[in-house]
Amino acid sequence: MQKKYAYKYGRSKIDFTLDTDLIIAELGIKDFPVLSDPVEAVREAIRNPIGSKPLREIVKPGETAALIVNDTTRVANSHVFLPVLLDELNAAGVGDQDIWIVFALGTHRLMTEEEMIGEVGAEVAQRVKMYNSDCKDSSQFQFFGTTSYGTPVYFNNKVVEADHIICTGSVVHHFFSGFGGGRKAMLPGVAAYETVRKNHSLMLEPGAMIGKLAGNPVYHDQVEGTEMHRPAFLLNVVLNEKKEFLRVFAGDYLLAHKECCDFVNQVYGAPVAKEADLVIASCGGYPKDINVYQLQKTMDNAWCAVREGGVVIILGECAEGSGSATYEKTMQKYRAPGEVEAAIKADFQIGAHKAYAVTRLMKKAEFILISSMEPALAQQLLFTPAKDMTEALQLAFAKLGSAEPGIILMPMGSLTVPLIQE
Known part of the structure; x- marks a missing residue:
């Protein structure tokens, strides 16, 4: 026919x-139902995390926190979940003056002030300071060591000077590092150019492919580098093709991300x-x-x-x-x-x-x-x-x-x- x-x-x-x-x-x-109340879903995920203590039990009054946030090339609806994260940190005794945002630019161009506000929302932009991570400016980075893959690990000073690093972002499949999100907020997100260049060169190696984490050299190198200055907490979201919230994952940056990737496969993976x-x-x-x-x-x-x-x-x-x-x-x-x-x-x-x-x-x-x-x-x-x-x-x-x-x-x-x- x-x-x-x-x-x-x-x-x-x-x-x-x-x-x-x-x-x-x-x-x-697959047609998954969208979250009827994304803000409440974010709050629930933060308070009932995967493989981690709740955020309120991790941070202490008077400490500082750096939030790593997607740039304009990666839609995460950050403006929806960032106010909830800030409120949770405030409730734990960390004031807005001790919280700042660093945009995970990787090797992308710097964001304008207008673009920053657009990503986080006017309320958040008024509450906390915001910074670009400029991979080409060596003065912005601190060296932490070299991975077993030969990648020199440099992270942005504004990230590592905080008492706690909180990674955020959305997760989709990635063509050579398996999946986005998770450790990618750190590496390549807030890493120096040479760190990114050497890590991404591993895309030439066997196992560097879409939808694969275990046995993927790009992923393992990113994790090894991130472990040199481990994030305290993760918040990753999964959106549908209309950019609506399907699910929120929070907690340990490896364990919560793994569950998030499994869900991404359910949504966007098509068995054949x-x-x-x-x-x-x-x-x-x-x-x-x-x-x-x-x-x-x-x-x-x-x-x-x-x-x-x-x-x-x-x-x-x-x-x-x-x-x-x-x-x-x-x-x-x-x-x-x-x-x-x-x-x-x-x-x-x-x-x-x-x-x-x-x-x-x-x-x-x-x-x-x-x-x-x-x-x-x-x-x-x-x-x-x-x-x-x-x-x-x-x-x-x-x-x-x-x-x-x-x-x-x-x-x-x-x-x-x-x-x-x-």
């Missing part, structure tokens, strides 16, 4: 028709019986497909569902092209995934690593891209360009040498993470 599909592409949709006998699965996000010959994935439209830099998340997720030697068709408008001059410059120099990998191994740099992040996936499968980019640019980035779904399917079927490939569909490819059950 033929069935018509309409998948998001930029601000519009692309229609196509497939024989339903070929479809192995159409993957979606076996890998497919062909995966058709939409990023989910604008802004998730605004450029290749953003589209890479969908590539990673689709990669999980395709067999070795298979094909992935990505629907991504890429109105802003590649999204990174450094990425394009790297791809102008190197013409194959192996060449990119060798270059990144020889000189790992943040930014250029995106070229490796994209092309490493192309070793497993061919990626056909339907976009608004010039075909020459798509080819330079090692995609197979297609002007529409008709051409993309013709190319895919020819590559596979079959008119009846097994197909997995991913209408929300940027969010859905296939979990192969074999």
